[in-house]
Amino acid sequence: MRIGIAGLKSCALLAVIALVLARPLPASTTSCEWSGINRVVAIGDIHGAYDRLVEILKVAGLSDAEGHWSGGAAHLVQLGDVLDRGADSRKAMDLLRRLEREAPAAGGMVHPLLGNHEAMRMMGDMRFTAAGEYEAFARADSESTRTAYLNTLGSARDRDQFERMPLGFLEMRLAFGRDGDYGRWLRQLPVTVTIDDFVFVHGGISAAFASLGCQVINDRMRRELTTDIDRTRANPLLSLAGMADGPLWYRGLALEGDGFASNVDDILARLHARAIVVGHSVATSGRITPRFGGRVIQIDTGMQSAYVPDGRAAALDIQGGNVTAIYVDGKEPVSVPAAAVTANGRSGNR
Numbered sequence: 297m298r299i300g301i302a303g304l305k306s307c308a309l310l311a312v313i314a315l316v317l318a319r320p321l322p323a324s325t326t327s328c329e330w331s332g333i334n335r336v337v338a339i340g341d342i343h344g345a346y347d348r349l350v351e352i353l354k355v356a357g358l359s360d361a362e363g364h365w366s367g368g369a370a371h372l373v374q375l376g377d378v379l380d381r382g383a384d385s386r387k388a389m390d391l392l393r394r395l396e397r398e399a400p401a402a403g404g405m406v407h408p409l410l411g412n413h414e415a416m417r418m419m420g421d422m423r424f425t426a427a428g429e430y431e432a433f434a435r436a437d438s439e440s441t442r443t444a445y446l447n448t449l450g451s452a453r454d455r456d457q458f459e460r461m462p463l464g465f466l467e468m469r470l471a472f473g474r475d476g477d478y479g480r481w482l483r484q485l486p487v488t489v490t491i492d493d494f495v496f497v498h499g500g501i502s503a504a505f506a507s508l509g510c511q512v513i514n515d516r517m518r519r520e521l522t523t524d525i526d527r528t529r530a531n532p533l534l535s536l537a538g539m540a541d542g543p544l545w546y547r548g549l550a551l552e553g554d555g556f557a558s559n560v561d562d563i564l565a566r567l568h569a570r571a572i573v574v575g576h577s578v579a580t581s582g583r584i585t586p587r588f589g590g591r592v593i594q595i596d597t598g599m600q601s602a603y604v605p606d607g608r609a610a611a612l613d614i615q616g617g618n619v620t621a622i623y624v625d626g627k628e629p630v631s632v633p634a635a636a637v638t639a640n641g642r643s644g645n646r
Contacts, residue, residue, distance in 0.1 A: 328486050328488065328489045328490065328510035328511055328514055329489070329490045329491075329510060330371065330405075330489070330490070330491045330492070331491070331492050332492070333369075333370075333371050333491050333492055334369060334370075334615065334616070335367075335369070335370040335371070335613070335614070335615045336370065336371045336372075336373065336491050336492070336494065336613075336614040336615075337356050337358060337367070337370055337371070337372050337373070337611050337612065337613050337614070337622075338372075338373040338374075338375060338496055338573050338595055338611065338612040338614070339352065339353075339372070339373070339374050339375065339595070339610075339611050339612075340375050340377075340575035340595040340596040340597065340599070340610070341375065341376070341377035341411065341575045341576065341578075341596045341598075341599060341600075342374070342377065342378045342382075342385070342388050342599055342600070343377055343378070343379070343380055343381040343382045343385070343413075343599065343600035343603055344378070344379070344380070344381060344382020344383050344384045344385035344388060344426060344428070344429065344600060345382050345384070345388070345599040345600040345601070345609070346382075346384035346385075346387040346388045346391070347384070348599050348600075348601075348608075348609040349388050349391065349599070349609065350363065350391070351609055351624055352599075352609035352610065352611050352622070352623075352624065353391075353395075353611075355611075355622060355623075355624055356611045356613065356622050358370060358372055358395070359391075359395060363391055363394065364394070364395075364398060365394075365395050365398035365399045365401075365402060365404065365406075367399065367402070367404050368402050368403060368404055369402065369403035369404050370404050371404060371405045371406075371407065371491060372395065372399070372404070372405070372406045372407065373407045373409065373489065373491070373496045373573075374392060374406070374407070374408045374409060375409050375411065375496060375497070375498050375573070375574070375575035375576075375595065375596075376408070376409045376410050376411020376412070376413070376414055376498040376544070376575060376576075377411035377412065377413045377414070377498065377575060377576065377596075378392065378408075378411070378413075378414070379411075379413045379414055379416075379417050379425075379429070380413040380416070380417070380424035380425055380426065380429070381413075381424055381426055381600050381602060381603045382426055382428070382429075382600040382602055382603070383426050383427070383428020383429060383431070383432070384428065384432075385426075385429050385432075386429065386432040386433070386478075387432075389478060389481075392406065392408050393408075393481065396408060407486070407489050407496070408485055409485060409486055409487060409488065409489065409496065409497065409498055410482065410485050410486070410487050410498065410517065410544065411498040411499075411544060411575065411576065412498065412499065412544040412545050412576065414482050414485075415517075415521065415537040415538070415544055417472050417482075418472060418479060418482060418483065418521050418525070419521075419525070419528060419529050419532060419537070419538075420469070420529065422465075425468075426602075427462060429468070430462040430463065430464035430465055430468060431462070431463075431464055432464065433464040433465075433467040433468040433471060434462075434463040434464035434467065435464075435467060438463040438464055438466075438467065439463060441466055441467070442458070442459075442461070442463065442465075442466060445458065445466055446458055446459060474522065474525070482521075483518065483521050483522055484518070486510070486514040487510075487513050487514050487517045487543050487544065488501065488510045488513055488514065488543055489510060490510055490567070490569065491614075492614075493568070493569050493570035493571070493635075493636045494569065494570060494571055494572070494573055494614060495510075495564075495567050495569045495571070495572040495573065496572075496573045497543050497572065497573075497574060498543065498544050498574070498575050498576050499542070499543055499544050499545050499546040499547065499574065499575075499576040499577075500543065500546040500547065500548060500549040500550065500572065500574045500576070500592075501513075501543055501546070501549075501563060501567060501572060502541040502542075502543075502546045502548060502563070503559060503562065503563055504541050505536075505541075505542070505543065506562075506563045506566040506567055507566045513536070513543060516536050517536050517537060517543075520535050520536055520537050521537060544576075545576070546576075547576065547577050549563075549572060549574055549587070549592045550574060550576070550577035550579075550587070550592070550594050551577060554588075556588070557588045557589070557591075560588045560591050560592060561591070561637050564591055564636070564637040565637045565638060565639050568636055569636055569637065570591075570632065570633055570634075570635060570636040570637070571590060571591050571592065571593055571632050571633065572591070572592055572593070573593045573595060573612060574592065574593070574594055574595070574596075575594075575595055575596040576596060577594065577596060578596045578597070578598045578604055578607065579594040579595075579596060579597055579598075582597055582598060582604075582606055582607060582608060583597060583608075583610070583621065583623075583628070584597060584610050584612055584621035584628075584630060586630055586631060586632065589633065590630070590631045590632035590633055591632075591633065591637070593612060593619075593630065593632070595610060595611075595612050597609070597610040608623060608624070609623070609624060610622065610623050612630065613627075617634065619631075619632050
């Protein structure tokens with residue numbers, strides 16, 4: 297059988313895809329704690345809302361009109377869930393990656409964190425992927441690539457399943473694979489960081505993991521998504537990446553009632569923290585919401601309008617003792633405790 301140039305390209309792409317899905321990356325470690333930072337800005341779930349991300353970054357003074365870093369020595373923390381639900385997640389990732397490269401030259405730093413939707417994408421779960429996200433990866437030869445791949449499938453069921461996949465699907469899988477451009481970047485990101493007694497994490501830190509510390513949590517997640525990825529995919533609910541009380545999925549800090557306050561104090565005491573900043577669960581008020589006396593701060597305000605019609609873009613600005621919610625149309629003070637929680641559950645100096 298003769299294969300044309302397009303077919304050869306498609307076969308080559310499929311060979312690369314196979315390598316991407318099979319080859320593990322070595323685990324690496326990075327620092328996850330910083331102190332003495334004059335300004336920290338945190339932004340919650342983006343879900344492909346690129347235009348709103350650009351808007352809030354400009355309002356917060358972190359990027360200029362051309363989308364380049366203008367935040368000086370500030371630290372930007374993005375709490376994950378850049379992906380899914382909205383069309384422009386690739387553009388949002390590219391912007392964050394550019395700012396991540398540019399900020400250190402000005403003395404600043406960008407900390408993109410993993411969310412549950414990044415973990416889902418790396419494990420091949422596409423249930424919430426928007427049509428526009430596939431389109432962003434489609435190429436001129438995507439049709440022939442899909443046809444070549446279909447010809448490699450033996451069963452009619454597999455062929456039917458992949459025939460219904462949109463153009464760009466295979467290219468996206470390649471890009472988020474273990475050797476893909478976005479896959480490599482995501483797999484080295486932390487789950488949680490601590491900056492001056494504030495803990496930042498996508499879902500939350502439950503009591504089950506509060507004593508581990510950020511380095512252990514980050515290293516374990518990185519291992520689950522690299523060398524142990526096959527085991528993670530086989531039993532996601534038994535992994536840190538997929539379990540309900542793990543840091544990517546835990547909702548207790550956002551949903552529990554006031555009677556949970558002593559549990560929050562215990563978690564923060566073990567974290568040696570003043571407050572924990574979380575995304576993942578959209579604040580019902582549509583605004584940045586402090587809970588448990590400011591020990592927990594919810595900053596997912598529903599940036600993606602296709603997912604939360606009355607949502608908005610927001611950023612949490614921490615400068616010394618002043619904590620402020622930033623919106624496109626104004627700012628509001630946020631009350632937080634003055635010191636970290638000690639082992640006896642009371643506030644005190646760290």
